[in-house]
Amino acid sequence: MPRMVTLLQTAAPVAASYIPNDTRRSLVGLSREQLAAALADVGVPEKQRRMRSRQLWHWMYNRGVTDFALMTDISKDLQRKLDESFVVARPEVVTEQISSDGTRKWLLRLAPDEKGARHEIECVYIPEEDRGTLCISSQVGCTLTCTFCHTGTQKLVRNLTAGEIAGQVMLARDRIKDWPADLEANPQPPSSGRYITNVVLMGMGEPLYNFDNVKGAVEIISDGEGLTLSKRRITLSTSGVVPEIVRAGDEIGSSLAISLHGTTDEIRNKLVPLNKKYPIAELLEACRNYPGSSNARRITFEYVMLKGVNDSVADAKRLVQLLKGIPAKVNLIPFNPWPGTQYECSDWDTIEVFAEVLNNAGYASPVRTPRGRDIMAACGQLKSESQKVRASERGKD
Ligand code: SAH
Ligand code: SF4
Numbered sequence: 001m002p003r004m005v006t007l008l009q010t011a012a013p014v015a016a017s018y019i020p021n022d023t024r025r026s027l028v029g030l031s032r033e034q035l036a037a038a039l040a041d042v043g044v045p046e047k048q049r050r051m052r053s054r055q056l057w058h059w060m061y062n063r064g065v066t067d068f069a070l071m072t073d074i075s076k077d078l079q080r081k082l083d084e085s086f087v088v089a090r091p092e093v094v095t096e097q098i099s100s101d102g103t104r105k106w107l108l109r110l111a112p113d114e115k116g117a118r119h120e121i122e123c124v125y126i127p128e129e130d131r132g133t134l135c136i137s138s139q140v141g142c143t144l145t146c147t148f149c150h151t152g153t154q155k156l157v158r159n160l161t162a163g164e165i166a167g168q169v170m171l172a173r174d175r176i177k178d179w180p181a182d183l184e185a186n187p188q189p190p191s192s193g194r195y196i197t198n199v200v201l202m203g204m205g206e207p208l209y210n211f212d213n214v215k216g217a218v219e220i221i222s223d224g225e226g227l228t229l230s231k232r233r234i235t236l237s238t239s240g241v242v243p244e245i246v247r248a249g250d251e252i253g254s255s256l257a258i259s260l261h262g263t264t265d266e267i268r269n270k271l272v273p274l275n276k277k278y279p280i281a282e283l284l285e286a287c288r289n290y291p292g293s294s295n296a297r298r299i300t301f302e303y304v305m306l307k308g309v310n311d312s313v314a315d316a317k318r319l320v321q322l323l324k325g326i327p328a329k330v331n332l333i334p335f336n337p338w339p340g341t342q343y344e345c346s347d348w349d350t351i352e353v354f355a356e357v358l359n360n361a362g363y364a365s366p367v368r369t370p371r372g373r374d375i376m377a378a379c380g381q382l383k384s385e386s387q388k389v390r391a392s393e394r395g396k397d
Contacts, residue, residue, distance in 0.1 A: 029163020
């Protein structure tokens, strides 16, 4: 059974970089072109804009610098102008929790939206021996209502901006001390040389319902002169928004994960109601057409193990049939319970039998060890406290 972990530390709120009533605009999340346009707004002459935006880009995204005064190749005069009009913002850390297994979860508060509301999101870092995965959110809440997902009990509040999505990676690098200068100063590199090696869009929200902002964020995260994580190491997880899947392959180019969870439309309709709109056959057809997938770059199929619902040997055999012809790997996820849920996690023996059917058919099917359960940081447990909907209201969604 998954090992139990205990909560080591709940940090007091960490000093906020957010300044109340600060109307300066954040530069985080702007593309190179938008950055050049922002420089034009503060009077940088056209012939200097490319060079200046390259410098700014490097300081913000590659070095993690937030203070214009530290950007030493930018003139004092321009530093001052930038500081008058702009900030290099991060989401504000409300709490930081560290699990006994090293998993960290941040509750983050966003800058006010146009109505002045300050929403909260969660972001989780999961260290492993050979990698460190950062799980980021793409929306506050979710429009979809998957019945086993805690986020699904919260209505969509709003899409995150590209800056708020990429900002989670930047904030995590701040907190873990994962910027190049930090790693030089404290050379205890994990085997891969940095702490965050992979980013997964598996936090709150459906990334393909926030396409443009997710695309903008992935461009910054994967930019060779930006946050420098290759697109291969960025995985977008979708519940199956079929029309956007192929488009994502063409325009975003990240790795793809599909939340399958059911092997018949009847079961999947109950677990992932979006299946009624885009049934399994259409979803798998979109996967077959996903640009860039190959045996070297497989599509991940996520499958949450729910006791007595989708965990029989017949389900496992049907899953093998469904995946035929798709370069696929399967991630079996033990269900992570949350208060008020109607589901239970499958027994460990059942999960092993299920995995064995997949293994015998040639699918490596690692069972994802639940991480950070003590701090409600595991898959599907994410939901900011401020947005709680009572469990009894859930059925009405
Ligand atoms: N909306 C996207 C990405 C966020 S959910 C999607 O659905 O793919 C990330 C993953 O966590 C999905 O595979 C989702 O099905 C899974 N998940 C949600 N709730 C869970 C829970 N309670 N236990 C285990 N996995 C869960
Ligand atoms: Fe939304 Fe994904 Fe949760 Fe479904 S599993 S409700 S799509 S976040």
